[in-house]
Amino acid sequence: MNSLADTVIAILAEQALLTPSDVSRDQSLADLGLDSLGLVEAVFAIEEAFDIQVPFNANEPGRGEFDISTVGAIIDGVQGLVAQKAA
């Protein structure tokens, strides 16, 4: 679990030009200063890291099946997708 969360945080931190220790679960992407292109790149990096498909459309980032409201929500979502893949 921790290594999954660490990987997601490392990816988001890299896109936001922050160090991972500056990123916490309760922060929003806006708090990180991540713009829409940065988010698209982060989603790509997450898919590559975990070999999963993240259901995310940049046209409706808040409305998709994948919750991106906070760093924690993203970690939980990735956790779910990884579990689905293993099942």
Next chain:
Amino acid sequence: MQRVVITGAGTVNPLGHDVAQTFDAFREGRCAIGPMDIRDVDRLTVRIGAQVRDWRAEDHFDARQIALYDRSTQFAVVAAAQAVAQSGLRFDDDDLALRAGVVLGTAGGGLTTTDDNYRAVYEERKDRVHPLVVPRLMNSASTSHLSMIHGLKGPAFSISTACASSNHAMGLAFQMVRSGAAPVMLTGGTEAMLCFGGIKAWEGLRVMARDACRPFSINRSGMVQGEGAAIFVFEARDHALARGADILAEVAGFGMSSDAGDIVMPSQDGAMRVMRQALADAAMDPREVGYINAHGTGTAANDRIESAALMEVFGGDPPPVSSTKSMHGHLIGGTGAVELLAVLLALREGIIAPTLGFLGRDPDCPLDVVANAARRSRVDAALTNAFSFGGLNAVLALRRA
């Protein structure tokens, strides 16, 4: 300064293989978007598009030509033949042929050829490709073939400004005819990007819709790609009148602007400036404009920002707007040319082609959207917008002949 008119139009696009079929589709509100039939579609997450259906190159070309023409060139060559035939022009007179030219827009050029041959060398591990790969894939191939086929020996070049390529090309053609640099220009654009690599690249950007292209609508979810070409004959009005040509419409003005902002996000300021420039260039009062063919890609960002720009430029009350990308998809570098056909239909027949898939008004897009069915309305003047990734904007202003 010459006045500039359109005396010929031709097209191959998802709605039809000529202008008459395309006009029928615009009148009927027919949608050409559907499941794509391309190689390796099962490896794509985006599986809908507007393909040119029932295209058989062998119906139009011999084996030597097929070896030489990428799909994008095939569309352009057939569309140009229709346009030149309608204009009634012949370029066997040296005075005309030496000054007449071609300027086309395309973003991907021979992308299908590139994709096929990358596959051959990287996936199939072939160590040899067809000798004509380079003349097939170069972005200027279509321009060269039109000049060769019709014997046009004046200025000829291609323009690549992503989604605004065709509008920039037609705007340059307009300026060249207006200035007297050329009495006649073949112009428009072509694109054939619906191949595995072409779609895979767009997929990565996460702006593509899964079900439909719904410009300006609530619950819109992005763009849908199309393919095809439209080619026009732009001619000095005096030249056209002197030979008794049928005039389809007048090209009255052209504007260009750059956002100097972001590589993917559009800018309201750039959109407003380019529309105002087109109106000023045409000496056109905003109240004259009876129809705007919007860029209207169906993405959240474009449609919201284009709407805001239209509200500003037209004093809070813009004329009827539609985006025909909901029918023929986004032809990328060829899109402005196919969309000019909707402008011709509006100016000539008083029929505004609809925005299909419209589910309801988005408060961010408070426009008079011609939704789901064509509308009858006399149109004396129109604008057609194109805003590209990277903020390169081009808008044409037209008047009824």
